[in-house]
Amino acid sequence: MQLNARIPSGPIEQLWDETRFNMKLVNPANKRRHSLIVVGSGLAGGSAAASLGELGYNVKCFCFQDSPRRAHSIAAQGGINAAKNYQNDGDSVYRLFYDTVKGGDFRAREANVYRLAQISVHIIDQCVAQGVPFAREYGGTLTNRSFGGAQVSRTFYARGQTGQQLLLGAYQALERQVQAGTVAMYPRTEMLDLIVIDGHARGIVTRNLVTGEIDTHLADAVILGTGGYGNVFYLSTNAKGSNVTASWRAHKRGALFANPCFTQIHPTCIPVSGDYQSKLTLMSESLRNDGRIWVPKKKGDKRPPNQIPEEDRDYYLERRYPSFGNLVPRDVASRNAKYVCDEGRGVGETGLGVYLDFADAIRRLGRKAIEERYGNLFDMYQRITGEDPYEVPMRIYPAIHYTMGGLWVDYHLMSSIPGLFVIGEANFSDHGANRLGASALMQGLSDGYFIVPYTVGDYLATNKLEKVNESHSEVRNAVACVQQMTQKLLAINGKRTVDSFHRQLGKIVWDYCGMSRTAEGLQTAIDQIRELREEYWHNVRVPGSGDDFNQSLEKAGRVADFFELAELMCVDALERNESCGGHFREEYQTPDGEAQRDDEHYSYVAAWDYRGYGNREELVKEPLEFEYVHPSQRSYK
Numbered sequence: 135m136q137l138n139a140r141i142p143s144g145p146i147e148q149l150w151d152e153t154r155f156n157m158k159l160v161n162p163a164n165k166r167r168h169s170l171i172v173v174g175s176g177l178a179g180g181s182a183a184a185s186l187g188e189l190g191y192n193v194k195c196f197c198f199q200d201s202p203r204r205a206h207s208i209a210a211q212g213g214i215n216a217a218k219n220y221q222n223d224g225d226s227v228y229r230l231f232y233d234t235v236k237g238g239d240f241r242a243r244e245a246n247v248y249r250l251a252q253i254s255v256h257i258i259d260q261c262v263a264q265g266v267p268f269a270r271e272y273g274g275t276l277t278n279r280s281f282g283g284a285q286v287s288r289t290f291y292a293r294g295q296t297g298q299q300l301l302l303g304a305y306q307a308l309e310r311q312v313q314a315g316t317v318a319m320y321p322r323t324e325m326l327d328l329i330v331i332d333g334h335a336r337g338i339v340t341r342n343l344v345t346g347e348i349d350t351h352l353a354d355a356v357i358l359g360t361g362g363y364g365n366v367f368y369l370s371t372n373a374k375g376s377n378v379t380a381s382w383r384a385h386k387r388g389a390l391f392a393n394p395c396f397t398q399i400h401p402t403c404i405p406v407s408g409d410y411q412s413k414l415t416l417m418s419e420s421l422r423n424d425g426r427i428w429v430p431k432k433k434g435d436k437r438p439p440n441q442i443p444e445e446d447r448d449y450y451l452e453r454r455y456p457s458f459g460n461l462v463p464r465d466v467a468s469r470n471a472k473y474v475c476d477e478g479r480g481v482g483e484t485g486l487g488v489y490l491d492f493a494d495a496i497r498r499l500g501r502k503a504i505e506e507r508y509g510n511l512f513d514m515y516q517r518i519t520g521e522d523p524y525e526v527p528m529r530i531y532p533a534i535h536y537t538m539g540g541l542w543v544d545y546h547l548m549s550s551i552p553g554l555f556v557i558g559e560a561n562f563s564d565h566g567a568n569r570l571g572a573s574a575l576m577q578g579l580s581d582g583y584f585i586v587p588y589t590v591g592d593y594l595a596t597n598k599l600e601k602v603n604e605s606h607s608e609v610r611n612a613v614a615c616v617q618q619m620t621q622k623l624l625a626i627n628g629k630r631t632v633d634s635f636h637r638q639l640g641k642i643v644w645d646y647c648g649m650s651r652t653a654e655g656l657q658t659a660i661d662q663i664r665e666l667r668e669e670y671w672h673n674v675r676v677p678g679s680g681d682d683f684n685q686s687l688e689k690a691g692r693v694a695d696f697f698e699l700a701e702l703m704c705v706d707a708l709e710r711n712e713s714c715g716g717h718f719r720e721e722y723q724t725p726d727g728e729a730q731r732d733d734e735h736y737s738y739v740a741a742w743d744y745r746g747y748g749n750r751e752e753l754v755k756e757p758l759e760f761e762y763v764h765p766s767q768r769s770y771k
């Protein structure tokens with residue numbers, strides 16, 4: 135199979151303008167004759183559905199929560215990047231582009247990243263116009279803070295609730311369209327399959343999560359904004375409901391899955407505290423603006439932090455990376471936390487933790503200033519740990535947070551199935567092998583408000599789509615597949631809960647395909663995943679029936695998909711014999727422990743083509759070319 139990423143040629147700063155100009159438009163009167171399906175109502179899906187509705191298309195929007203307002207996007211804390219240069223500190227579209235390509239360790243597409251940086255400035259205007267209450271300076275101008283991997287302050291924020299405020303903006307825009315009749319909202323409805331007819335995405339099969347009813351919805355194009363798959367690790371900072379099912383079922387219908395092993399481990403999460411924990415909590419990266427990270431210099435130093443004098447502390451990020459200090463990118467900060475803990479210098483009961491200390495900042499700026507910047511995060515930390523971070527340093531440790539991999543898309547954000555568009559965290563994204571902080575919200579909103587509304591129009595205007603109806607054999611086939619899987623899961627009647635399998639699967643993936651990986655470990659993981667998956671299909675217990683509300687059944691389908699994805703992640707990680715960004719293969723590192731890329735052999739997007747249950751997927755490569763930001767060893771020293 136050959137992949138055509140449809141990257142236009144010409145000077146990079148003109149590519150998106152020219153592409154838009156060359157796109158075919160749908161006449162306003164014809165738009166209402168087209169029906170579109172948007173799965174997902176987070177920042178990506180919500181903004182896309184609202185924008186497409188505003189344009190006049192007939193949109194159906196689906197989510198599994200009871201309200202679009204509860205999408206996982208609401209959890210985003212720290213902020214959203216934009217190259218506005220309000221701080222006059224040297225930022226520009228080009229610098230955001232440069233930082234993102236470098237931050238992603240040269241595994242992202244230049245054309246997409248440049249467009250993202252260009253659009254970033256419009257996102258802020260759009261959100262301000264919607265009334266999103268971004269933090270402001272005393273005089274009223276929008277203020278910024280810094281995030282990892284950048285030496286400028288370009289992150290716009292609303293305290294530690296940026297995602298929530300942005301989502302309320304998108305939600306209001308969406309509800310306005312619901313009111314206007316252009317968008318029909320389907321909450322508590324889960325997409326369980328994609329309907330592909332004559333090679334084009336034409337609809338979805340859904341299950342009503344309250345009544346159990348299985349239904350079909352047909353349309354001229356389908357847009358997935360269904361989020362990331364970090365919960366394959368069981369423990370992650372993602373919302374408990376986040377899952378890969380929509381993307382995975384589309385993958386099984388022919389959409390290529392790209393770079394599945396590129397997962398992000400976030401350095402500042404509250405450490406795991408016990409075996410029965412089911413969720414991890416993020417402490418936003420924004421805290422690294424003012425918090426200083428350290429561990430004791432001596433192994434096994436168990437003194438309380440306030441009794442460890444300055445000379446016995448190792449501010450290891452400031453020491454190793456004097457230029458970026460505590461604001462090195464996430465992959466670098468996470469790996470370094472692991473190194474010091476592996477050396478036996480970790481803190482807390484488990485030894486898997488490092489300090490994030492605000493004492494200096496409180497002395498310098500006063501407690502009130504810190505409260506204003508991070509108050510809700512400090513409260514959250516105190517409620518969870520029982521410790522007061524104004525008095526003692528926070529304890530943090532890396533945790534799974536974001537997935538850079540996802541369904542492969544071309545420059546138009548269309549997958550390898552014509553008519554299936556993928557946006558937000560669900561696509562393989564613009565972030566390469568490591569995402570810089572505050573760039574996911576930027577990407578989701580860029581995709582939803584500013585890219586798919588154009589590219590979907592072009593698709594509709596250039597493809598003549600026949601009418602289809604429920605009696606089509608592909609529709610009936612997709613419904614039968616969903617029904618069979620539901621029945622199969624309910625009929626196993628084994629001895630173990632879905633959660634117990636998920637927890638065990640997550641541990642395998644974390645141990646062997648987490649913060650660091652080896653060829654041997656990945657092979658072990660593949661064997662163990664296969665074995666556990668076999669047991670799952672014989673021994674899982676899914677109580678209740680398919681005819682009504684049944685959360686075990688919901689989870690069972692999602693975990694079945696996680697099993698298959700987990701294997702592909704390990705296969706992908708094993709195939710990539712280099713280290714880049716969040717993909718750290720221990721065999722490939724520089725003498726001082728940094729990721730060692732192999733541009734000659736691995737400068738490509740690895741897109742995987744499904745080959746049937748249990749079979750090895752076929753690797754299709756999209757070569758990456760760097761005309762503007764030349765690949766070099768990433769240095770934050």
Ligand SMILES: Cc1cc2nc3c(=O)[nH]c(=O)nc-3n(C[C@H](O)[C@H](O)[C@H](O)COP(=O)(O)OP(=O)(O)OC[C@H]3O[C@@H](n4cnc5c(N)ncnc54)[C@H](O)[C@@H]3O)c2cc1C
Pocket residue numbers: 173174175176177178179180196197198199202205206207208209210211212213214215296297323324325326359360361362371372373376377379380416418535536557558559560571572573574575576578
């Ligand atoms: C704790 C935390 C803090 C973060 N902070 C930041 C930050 O400060 N800045 C930043 O840039 N990024 C941040 N991120 C990352 C960012 O929040 C996410 O990447 C982003 O919100 C994803 O948006 P999305 O619209 O792609 O997906 P989501 O918000 O996950 O939305 C997915 C949608 O798809 C629906 N869906 C999924 N599957 C199905 C299905 N099968 N059927 C029907 N509906 C389905 C869901 O119901 C939901 O509506 C943070 C992430 C976490 C976990």
